[in-house]
Amino acid sequence: RIGQWSAGTRVNLEKAMLPTTRMGGHIVSGHVDGVGTIRKREADARSIRFDVEVPAELRRYIAAKGSVTVDGVSLTTNALTATGFSLNIVPHTAQETTLADLQAGAEVHLEVDVIARYLEQLLGHTQDQRSQITPAFLAENGFWK
Structure with missing residues (x-):
């Protein structure tokens, strides 16, 4: 994916959590551990539900209601699936990130917990x-x- 970027490609950047403030998010480092694939996208009430396929060697690091980073956005998983996990993108996250643009078949950068x-x-x-x-x-x- 990063090799496909060009000038003007939108990416997600989150500010680092400060050690002097209350912890209000997931602990992530900004690394890419692997590439996953969006297998399913569907509307789910006011959110967008994604099923993400994860490389076999990374699946053991993902837990239901645990943290994972998709394309640089730290998120909470809903549940585990046979090949990865599902998650819902709420309207605010969809508006503030590139995740709403993702369609089934898209590859995404993953960072595990x-x-x-x-x-x-x-x-x-x-x-x-x-x-x-x-x-x-x-x-x-x-x-x-």
Whole structure:
């Protein structure tokens, strides 16, 4: 997608959250973790509902009612689907971003939840590293049921 941009292409930019203010959004870094595809777009009351297909290697980082960034806009997912997630774009977001322009088949930049990535590493679910923090350790210490 970024390779298809030219002068005048509209993009979404969000101001960074300041560490001195109340946290009022998702923790995102502005990275692109992968490219997803809009599989379905439909009107849903006053909002636009999208079903987004996500590359298999990124699906484990996405949770229902969790955060995800689509084309630079931090959003909350509605639910998980077999191949990704669904979300609704409310009128304000549709008006202030480029998301209302998206149609089925469009590719979108995705950034997954950074906290999920850190948890994965801490729990030792990476191929190159095994952590001492395991589900058993967390359960023994009252952090996991």
